[in-house]
Amino acid sequence: MAESVINVEDLTVEYRIGPTWLEAVRNIDLQINPLQIHGLVGESGSGKSTLGTAMIRYLAANARITKGKILFADRDLRKLTPQDMAGVWGNQIGFVPQNTMDSLNPSLRIQKQMVEVTQKHLGIGLQEAKRRAAEALQNVQIADPTAVLSRYPHQLSGGMLQRVMIAIALSTRPKLILLDEPTTALDVTTQAVILDLLRDLIKDEQAAALYVSHDLGTVAQLCDHVTVLYAGEVMESAPVDVLFAQPRHPYTAGLLACLPSSAANSGGTGSGSRLTTIKGVAPALGARSSACVFAERCPLVIDRCRQEKPPLETISASRTVRCWRWQDIASGSLTPFSEPQPQVSQTTPQDLLVLNARGMSKRFGDGNLLNFLRSKPQSYVQALRDVSIDVKGRSTFGLVGESGSGKTTLARSILALLQADAGQLNLQNQPISLTLRGRDRAVLRNLRIVFQNPDDSLNPYRTVGQTIDRTIRKLAVEKLPRAAIRKRTKDLLQAVGLSPEYYDRRPSQLSGGEKQRVVIARAFASHPALIVADEPTSALDVSVQAVILNLLKDLRAQEGASYIVISHDLEVVSYLADYIAVMYLGEIVEQGAGEALLNFPSHPYTEALLSAAPTPDPSVRHQPIVLRGEIPSPRNRPSGCPFHTRCPRKIGVICERELPPVHTDQDGHQIRCHYTLEELLELQHQGPPTPPSTATPPLATP
């Protein structure tokens, strides 16, 4: 095998926390071979970002490398001065960060931010640098480079900015590219295009890459080799196909088993099996064991694991694992996280509708006199257009869509956190007001919410007990004595799997998963009929996500509530929901029973969305259906069918001119398209749509 591009030996990085230095990553060995895309996976706090940037010798102000070597281009990067590093960064090592909007300077034009790299490292003049910048943008499939060059970052979409970042990183033909969660902030359809682009460009440039991510799906789709990090140590490192197919470390096996889509959980949508979970939480920086760091959470733990740290063993040419019992796992005599999970209590949806929404519409930002005077009628944002949904009792209604699709606006309109402009809402067959003021306590009691980010949705100054007590007290049918409230709170805490000691804790003392349990307990405090959960697990790690998803299913059965679950993550929705609606630009384009919709997506948008979702299985690397450009701004809604600008199955002018009709089949599966369901299934049968160019459409003039 050719010599590796970068070779990290025994690298240890420490952080100063208060007066002490704590090891964030320790004794890391990692090699990246030429042409290899090397995935670095781990949950939050595993040290993956610290390791990723430390490998290119970029450290936070309170971090230091205490041990090890970083061999890159025949030099040990640890021995280089900052001045030397400035000649390596941006030149031999490119960097693509996570959050593009913040990672570009908001007050400088794209051109300036591109040419400064090539001017600095290639010693070329401004004119030549400009020419190359345009060329680099063309390479990342940006259709009109000149227009993009003259823009400021805020004038471009997230996907466009990520293309720019990639163009910058590649502009000096670096040997190594560090990709730090480059698609986390993007929508799935954009993510699919960017991953595709990255894969091709890295190969074209003969470069190698380190791809840091928490997302096993994108890792499976993009990487050649994967290293799994836990509590700052390498657990396992292997080529992507064998790692996913035959994990040797219990932690890797656990991570894969936690995924709603994993084999252990197979059984289809809305299945009754619980998700596998990894018990406990990852140890804090100062509390890591000097023996095996995973021992406390490992189902295969033996005494030795608690006494002695296992070495990182090389078990084949390209595989290493850190576990005392890997041989037993390899031989098949032990299989971690394979025990069948108990069934969740099943619920059958009732025919009674818990919520029925008709013709919900919401516009933002019109009625401005100035715009009226300047005759700009289209300055409003149509966030929601004539949306109707039915939520059955004891069921889960999943809402799927990309950012800007209106799914959160719909949820907020139902909760009256936003006032819809038009529409009718019936809760348990009783009409309810669209405004919060117009709703009585019974409505508030029956309609609760679980927010996305548990860090923001709990008052940091109240204890867990105070928070839940308060909700019970405020929404109780009759005035309750203190003791009864307290009793109910403790029951709720128990129901969400928290011991009574949590009553007196404050949010700052809880982990993300624990906070979300408190939020869920609070939502159930008033015995609601319907809970709206807006991205309930998107701020959580997969191992915690599994716990929360199980909990949501259990509570639904126990408490007899229904859910509206909003998520951009199809796996989450498919695990929870009995019924799914797909939204695009404020409209529902397809809705139907979960299984039917996921297995037979009919609408071209649903078809593309499903094909774009990265499967956490490297053996299924299908070509996603590429959608042209990005979701248009709701400010400039396309005429006719709102999807026509990107639709790979566009019929012709009819799509541009006429709003498509709604077709419904006998099972209630519904689409809004000029094709019928049968026609679309027939078209899919003939094969995927002809892919449009992955190039971005030209920019609209600002």
Add this chain to the structure above:
Amino acid sequence: MARYFIKVIRRLLLLVATLIFTSFIIFALTNLLPGDVARLVLGRDASATAVANFEQQFGLDQPPLQQYINWLRGFVTADWGRSFTAGNPPVRELVLARLGNSLRLAGLTLVIVIPVSLVLGVLAALREGSWLDSFISVMSLSVVGLPEFVTGIVLVNIFALSLGWFPATAFVASEMTFGAWLQILFLPALTASLVLVGYITRMTRAGMLEELNKPYVRTATLKGLSWAQVVFGHALRNALLPTIAVIALSIGWLMGGLVVIENVFNYPGIGSLLVTAVTQKNLPVLQAISVLIVFFYTFANLVADFLFTLLNPRIRLA
């Protein structure tokens, strides 16, 4: 860009509206003062005819709203009325002469404050946690903590009385060279600067620190740019945005709040004229100065807003 232009016009109209509104408030307040203005000015023993004459001379016999309209009409047509004091000099000349002095003092103060506090603030941020940072913090805080009459007197003792470099009191003559002006202005301006420097330095430091911790600075560093390119080419411009607003706010203070400093140095600025006008119940002077101070205050903020927009493409091209 058209949207930006409309914004400018709207802001200018708002400025005019603010001025009219505040002038009305000022007029109403001064008219609500207890007691009869003419008697207050002329003394308790003034004869009824003298009072009637006075009221007629200054239009005080008319209904209040009429008085306000007359005053406003006069103000916009450069007739600011006449002072109540002996000889009844025209208010406009009186106030504008003092205003010129105040503008000179404010101008020199800003010339000192802006570069000094920006440099100190940026230095402190770049050396966060070092002895230099602590030193700048301690010095700027302690200077802010001292009342300006104390710093003023200390400065006079050192630079005027001991060293004799600058005059202890400001004697403003009608014809003066630029150098002579500088001599007079330096100590009062330095005193005012010391009050402002601490605050603006800390704002600059905070702004710079915030920017230095933003992801785009990491991007710039990982592009291999030099330290100077990262700091001055990328971070500085964004860091200065919040500082601009603070500087604008301080202009308001410089234009009307320097009474103490003007007193220490016996400097004939607008602040001391304002105090005199209050003690003498000299309403025409009081009203004119108040409106001018409001004008400078709002105008400085307006300019700051435009600068902010101009330097910030996210707002300019939103």
